[in-house]
Amino acid sequence: MSPDPISTVGGPAASVGPPTGTAPANTEPWAGARERELPLEHAEKQARREISHLGWRSALHEFDATGPSAARCRLYGPEGTLIPDGLGSGKGCAAPARVGALFEALEHAFTGPGILSTLPVELRDLAELSTGPLRAERAMGRLDGSGRPRLACLPYDALDGGSPIDVPLFLWAPWYPLPTGPLPAHRARIGDTADYRPVLSYSVNTGCAIGATRDEALLHALNEWAERDALSVFLLRTVHDGGPMPARLPVAALPAFLRQRLEQATDTVQGPITLLDLTTDIDLPVVLAHAPPLPGGGARYGIGASLSGENAVERALGELVQDHLIAQGARDLDTGAAARARLADHPRLLACARLAIDDRIDDAPWGPLPPETVAPATPVAQQRAEVVRRITAAGHRVAARDLAVLEHGTTVVQVQCPGLERFHLITDGHLALPGPRGRRLRGRAPRRE
Secondary structure: OOOOOOEEEOOOHHHOOOOOOOOOOOOOOOHHHHHOOOOHHHHHHHHHHHHHHOOOEEEEEEOOOOOOEEEEEEEEOOOOOEEEEEEEEEEEOHHHHHHHHHHHHHHHHOOOHHHHHHOOOEEEEHHHHHOOHHHHOHHHHHOOOOOOOEEEEEEEEEOOOOOOEEEEHHHOOOOOOOOOOOHHHHHHHHOOOOOOHHHHHHOOOOOEEEEOOHHHHHHHHHHHHHHHHHHHHHHHHHHHOOOOOOOEOOHHHOOHHHHHHHHHHHHHHOOOOEEEEOOOOOOOOEEEEEEOOOOOOOOEEEEEEOOEHHHHHHHHHHHHHHHHHHHHHOOOOOOOHHHHHHHOOOHHHHHHHOOOOHHHHHHOOEOOOOOEOOOOOOOHHHHHHHHHHHHHHOOOOOEEEEEEEOOOOOEEEEEEOOOOOOHHHHHHOOOOOOOHHHHHHOOOOOOOO
16 A cells, blocks of 8 residues: 555645544544543644644545554645655554644654754763763763763753753764764864764664643653663563563453454454563563564564553554554565664574564463553643653653744653663664663563563
8 A cells, every 4th residue: 555645634834724624533442542631633633733833734644444553644834845854653543543643743843953953952071971860871981082072962851850961962863963964064063073973873762752732742752761671671681682581461351442453453464463561670561562574574563651551552553553554555564674684694683673583472471461550540740750750760860851842832852761771773773782771681581471
């Protein structure tokens, strides 16, 4: 299924606005609603108003799948030109996928190089950064300290009650440390003298998130850190080191709506799906949905994290289906093949890059469903505070920076949790060596067996 043609939403920029009718209410069970402060139809209107206020228009393509599906959104300027980085995807059933695509397109537009001129960048000495809260980041120790390099940073507010943190742009903006294109000249112009070549594999946009409110955005960013850290630990412990498989979730124990989602997702991806519990010492439920690769394809999986075990399952299934549909739409079932070719001479790293566990699924013991760790009606702000508490209880700082606050309150944030693992980048062919946390946890058995 090709992603083109796409359906344009709104028409010319001058006339773009909220839809004239009311968006259909989401009548299907949706565990993700507990992490949103607005009903879906109100969130969609807000996203469209933000796009209209910016003078942009949106174009949506919604994939045709029963149950979990996907949507893609492109943002265009008044002259019909693509807004730089203004492309986003959404997952879940129809309404959540559509709304997610609108918001993610806005997020990407406000986390790309175009925001550089709006950021209050400050220069900090590498020696100072390497001995502060960021000392747990493996990347900081790989930078060359000769000549006392200075790095472009942003000041972050602490969410954990500690002191503020200065965070280098390169840790979260993969476009910033590139050695080619316009960025080297920009770095020289502002006085950033670091040689970023040794740390290109560590730069990842984890912690960039958007929400209809700031608390929504922060909660999404924190969950993303927890899920990618959990995937990293799983790859190190189970795939690279050959350690025990984590627990499988019993299908019969799933609530009825999730059993239906699983059946629908299985039909869509044309293969069996196994749900694995990757929860770490952070004690935030993390679920991996795994399907066997199609002929000539790469690893197929989705991952989700949430204080709600049900939401973690639904999110993992949604991500698996989303990636499958988008890959098929692009007529490319293995977009990471070229990157993984770099690891051909390193079989254990290649196994991590391919998430090669197909022959070990039957070794995974059965375990309980991940729990609902907070009440369903818990306000988003309290959920955000609880995830911060769990991350800090595991020994990590949590700090955040607002990157953009749009006209109607939509907020784009960047969150850092120094020391959480980045080894998951191996799935894109990038080798980010594990830090102290990964080395400590890789010898432990999975949390629930």
